Structure formats: structure tokens, C-alpha cells
Amino acid sequence: MFTHHLLVAVHHKPGRxxxxxAVEHTADLHFPxxxxxxxxxxxRDFILKNLLVFAAMGxxxxxxxxxxxxxxxxxxxxxxxxxxxxxxxxxAFEEQQEEKKxxxxxxxxxxxxxxxxxxxxxQIQETQAQKSEETSREMEERSQxxxxxxxxxxxxxxxxxxxxxxELFSGFTEMLGNHLPLDTCxxxxxxxxxxxxxxxxELAVSNYVEYFKNYSVSPGEEAVGWVAVQKTPLLIAEGTxxxxxxxxxxxxLASEKSALLAPLMIQDELLGVxxxxxxxxxxxxxxxxxxxxHFTSLIAPALLLAHHYQQAVSTGVHDGVTGLYNNLYxxxxxAEEFRRANRYEHPLSLIMVDVDRFQRFxxxxxxxxxxxxxxxxxxxxxxxxxxxDVCARLGNDxxxxxxxxxxxxxxxxxxxxIRLAIEMRAFGAAARQKVRITASMGVASFPQDARAKEDxxxxxxxxxxxxxxxxxxxxxxxx
Numbered sequence: 001m002f003t004h005h006l007l008v009a010v011h012h013k014p015g016r017x018x019x020x021x022a023v024e025h026t027a028d029l030h031f032p033x034x035x036x037x038x039x040x041x042x043x044r045d046f047i048l049k050n051l052l053v054f055a056a057m058g059x060x061x062x063x064x065x066x067x068x069x070x071x072x073x074x075x076x077x078x079x080x081x082x083x084x085x086x087x088x089x090x091x092a093f094e095e096q097q098e099e100k101k102x103x104x105x106x107x108x109x110x111x112x113x114x115x116x117x118x119x120x121x122x123q124i125q126e127t128q129a130q131k132s133e134e135t136s137r138e139m140e141e142r143s144q145x146x147x148x149x150x151x152x153x154x155x156x157x158x159x160x161x162x163x164x165x166x167e168l169f170s171g172f173t174e175m176l177g178n179h180l181p182l183d184t185c186x187x188x189x190x191x192x193x194x195x196x197x198x199x200x201x202e203l204a205v206s207n208y209v210e211y212f213k214n215y216s217v218s219p220g221e222e223a224v225g226w227v228a229v230q231k232t233p234l235l236i237a238e239g240t241x242x243x244x245x246x247x248x249x250x251x252x253l254a255s256e257k258s259a260l261l262a263p264l265m266i267q268d269e270l271l272g273v274x275x276x277x278x279x280x281x282x283x284x285x286x287x288x289x290x291x292x293x294h295f296t297s298l299i300a301p302a303l304l305l306a307h308h309y310q311q312a313v314s315t316g317v318h319d320g321v322t323g324l325y326n327n328l329y330x331x332x333x334x335a336e337e338f339r340r341a342n343r344y345e346h347p348l349s350l351i352m353v354d355v356d357r358f359q360r361f362x363x364x365x366x367x368x369x370x371x372x373x374x375x376x377x378x379x380x381x382x383x384x385x386x387x388x389d390v391c392a393r394l395g396n397d398x399x400x401x402x403x404x405x406x407x408x409x410x411x412x413x414x415x416x417x418i419r420l421a422i423e424m425r426a427f428g429a430a431a432r433q434k435v436r437i438t439a440s441m442g443v444a445s446f447p448q449d450a451r452a453k454e455d456x457x458x459x460x461x462x463x464x465x466x467x468x469x470x471x472x473x474x475x476x477x478x479x
Contacts, residue, residue, distance in 0.1 A: 163323055164375060165306040169203045172299050179295075180288055181278055184256065186212055188224050188273040189307060199224055199273060208253060215252070223249040224273050227261045231270060234261040235289045237282045251277055258283035262296040264303060271304050319393040321371045322378035330392035330400055337390070337402055338453040341446055349411030350456050351401040352442040352464040353381070353418070356472035358397035365433060373427050373437065380425065384418050400460070408445035408477065415441040415475045423473060438473035440464055449478040 162168045173185045184206035188199040197219060204212040217225040223241070226249055227234050234241065234249065236259040241249045251259045256277040264271040274296050278284070310320065317329035325333070334350075341348040355361075355377065362370040374397065381391050381399060390402040403411050419441050426434040442464025450456040459478040467476035 163309040165310045168306045173205045182276045184277045186275040257281035262292045264300045324378045325392035327394045346405045347407040349403040349406045349445040350460040351415045352460040353399040355397040356438045440467035441475040443477035
């Protein structure tokens with residue numbers, strides 16, 4: 001087999017091999033074979049520009065050209081495929097980047113959502129904690145309110161009501177002061193004055209009692225009058241209160257900054273208004289107002305009875321201070337009982353009672369204290385008498401007792417018991433004072449000492465004068 005070899009070395013620059021072209025002609029195959037080794041991309045351009053160099057090769061040159069064209073086409077396809085793959089890779093990368101960006105954004109969104117949920121959960125927990133704390137505080141306050149009302153009810157059950165309005169009011173004020181801070185407490189009652197109703201300051205516990213002696217308001221006037229008309233309680237926190245009708249209501253005294261007012265009601269009937277105040281602002285709460293409203297509803301019946309009793313006393317047969325029979329009624333009963341004793345020949349005894357040095361107590365403690373003392377003395381006297389006996393206040397500090405069907409010896413015994421009881425007792429508890437007093441006793445009896453009622457009164461007065469001349473705290477009787 002004959003083989004023809006042709007090796008051509010092509011140089012683009014001196015000393016630098018660009019490519020090697022090997023041409024083989026194989027006789028038995030009758031076609032040329034071109035082996036082209038490209039050293040770099042510059043060889044391709046060089047060969048294409050210098051194809052004439054290979055023209056002498058005949059068929060081999062044609063094949064070289066064909067192969068070069070084929071290689072170029074493959075190269076172009078490879079390049080295009082490369083660029084296409086590169087573009088696809090870039091697009092895929094960009095898509096991955098977009099997906100990654102979207103994924104990161106989703107992660108960020110989830111983080112924000114998680115933070116938001118955490119914040120919401122924290123707020124819910126905080127709100128629940130606040131609500132729980134508020135509920136706990138509310139329950140505690142409610143428990144305190146109930147306990148305060150229970151304490152009040154126990155105190156009212158233990159309280160012995162007096163038929164005397166001032167004594168009753170004093171006890172209620174002291175009771176109220178155990179539950180509410182107060183500097184002033186005033187009871188306003190309606191009275192007719194010149195054909196018109198006015199609410200008078202009937203009783204007051206205050207450092208300014210004198211101010212309230214002649215204090216009164218018309219219905220609708222000032223805070224007291226407003227409460228009387230509206231029949232609704234009122235809280236004044238900062239010295240004044242503006243009503244929905246734009247009426248300005250103030251505390252009674254300029255020095256007072258807080259006040260509570262509550263109507264005294266029995267069903268729909270208004271009995272009066274209770275006024276409580278303090279010198280400090282915002283001293284009372286709505287719960288204090290609620291407490292005062294409950295308090296007034298509980299004490300209203302007792303105050304009504306005491307008020308009616310006082311009115312009956314002032315217009316009837318009872319003494320306004322002690323509640324005992326007055327002098328006029330005593331003289332009527334003395335005449336009646338003396339006629340009965342004379343007719344049926346029953347004994348009748350008289351005890352005259354006078355408090356020793358009473359004017360000194362009035363000067364030292366005041367007339368109000370003196371009234372408390374006389375009232376306590378009246379209660380003590382009734383405690384030693386029977387229902388049929390008659391006890392009366394004749395005037396100032398002098399009392400008289402009619403002992404029905406009691407002879408002189410029994411009368412002397414009873415008088416001495418009363419004298420000792422007065423000596424042993426501490427008076428003034430209702431006025432928050434404790435003092436010791438004594439009394440002088442004068443005894444006279446029918447028929448031993450007198451045959452007429454005037455004689456009985458005269459003998460009793462003389463016996464009393466004798467006891468006083470002995471220095472007081474003594475019992476004397478007609479000889």
C-alpha cells in the first residue's frame with residue numbers, strides 16, 4: 001500500500017507555531033485525510049486567509065477547506081450552544097436568585113408575622129394580667145365594701161335608739177365617723193317658714209356649730225336644696241360640682257373641699273338631707289357615697305320617729321330636753337292623783353330632785369353638754385319608778401316624782417336609792433365626756449305632811465332646800 005505524507009508547518013509569527021497541517025493520501029482509500037491541530041484561535045483566522053497556500057495540494061486542499069468549514073460550523077454551533085447554555089444558566093441562576101430572594105422575603109415576612117403574633121400574645125397576656133389584677137383589686141374592694149356594710153349592720157343592731165333627736169344624731173354621727181373621714185356632719189330637716197318650706201340645719205357636729213345655728217336653704221338652692229329636689233345623692237370632690245343642668249354646687253364652708261350628701265328617704269317620702277364634709281379635696285369616693293346612701297336608708301326610720309317625738313314634745317305634755325313630762329302636765333296629774341288619794345285614802349308621796357351646782361357644769365362644758373346630762377339623769381330617774389308613777393322636769397335642773405300609793409318611808413327609801421345611784425354614776429357619755437354629779441332630795445307625803453296639793457308641793461320644796469343647805473348630796477324629808 002502506497003501512502004503519501006505531506007506535513008506543512010505554518011507560522012504566523014517567527015518562532016511561533018500556529019498550526020500543523022498533515023495531509024495523508026492513502027492510495028487504497030483514494031481520499032485525502034486532513035489532520036488539523038489548532039494551537040489557538042488565531043490559527044483559524046490565519047488558515048482561512050491563506051488557503052491559496054494549499055491550492056497545490058489539489059483534492060487534499062478541497063478536503064481541507066471542507067473540513068475547515070465543517071470545523072467552523074461545529075465551532076459556531078458549539079459557541080452558540082455555549083452562549084445558549086450560558087444564557088440558560090444565567091437565566092436559571094437569575095431565577096434561582098429570584099426564588100432565593102422570594103424565599104428570603106417569605107422568611108422575613110414569616111419572622112415579622114411571628115414577631116407580630118408574639119407581640120399580640122404578649123399584649124393579650126399583659127391585658128389578661130391587667131384584667132386579672134383589676135378583677136382581683138375589684139374583688140378585694142367589693143369584699144371591703146361588704147365587710148364595711150356588715151360592720152355597720154352589726155353596729156346598728158347593737159345601737160339602742162333614743163327618742164331624742166339630738167342624742168340619736170350624735171350616736172349616728174359617731175358610728176358614721178368609724179367608716180368615713182369627716183370634719184362636719186349636718187342633719188337638714190324641712191320646716192315651714194312663712195308658708196314656704198326650707199331645709200334647716202337641725203343638728204350639726206362641727207368645729208363651726210355656731211355657723212349652722214340659723215343656716216337654711218330653699219328647695220333647689222345650693223347643694224342641700226338640689227339633693228332635696230332631685231332626691232339623689234351627690235359627691236363633691238374639689239370644692240364644687242357642676243350638674244348636667246350646668247348648675248354649680250359648692251360645699252357649705254369655704255374651708256371644705258370634699259362633701260357627700262344623701263337624701264333621707266322612707267319609700268318616696270323625703271325626710272331630710274344628711275351632709276358630710278372634709279377639709280381635704282378628693283377625700284371621698286363613689287363607694288363612700290354608696291355607703292352613705294345605705295347608711296341613710298337604715299337610719300331614716302329612727303330619725304323620723306325621733307323627729308315626731310320632738311314635735312310632739314314641743315307641742316304637747318313632754319319636756320323637749322329630757323322627754324319627761326313637763327311642768328304643766330305634772331301639775332295636772334298632781335291635782336288628779338291628789339283627788340284620787342284623798343277619795344280612796346291612799347298614800348301619795350312627792351320627791352323633789354335638784355342637781356347640785358348645775359350652773360357650774362353649764363359654764364364649764366356648755367349648755368349642750370348640760371342638756372345631755374339632764375337627759376341622762378331623766379333616764380336614770382325613770383329606771384327607779386313604776387309605770388304608774390309620774391316623773392317630770394319642772395324647770396332648769398329641778399325634777400319632781402309622784403309615787404302613787406307610796407307612803408313616806410317607801411318614798412324616803414326610793415329617794416335615797418336614787419341619790420346614791422346619781423353619786424356613783426359617770427354622766428356625759430352621750431357627749432363623749434365623763435363627769436360626776438350629785439343631787440339633793442326633798443321628800444313629803446300625804447296624808448302625813450300635807451292635806452292639800454299646794455301644801456304637798458310646799459313641804460317638798462322646803463325639804464329640798466334643807467338638803468341643799470347641808471351641802472347637797474343629801475336626802476331630807478318633812479318633819
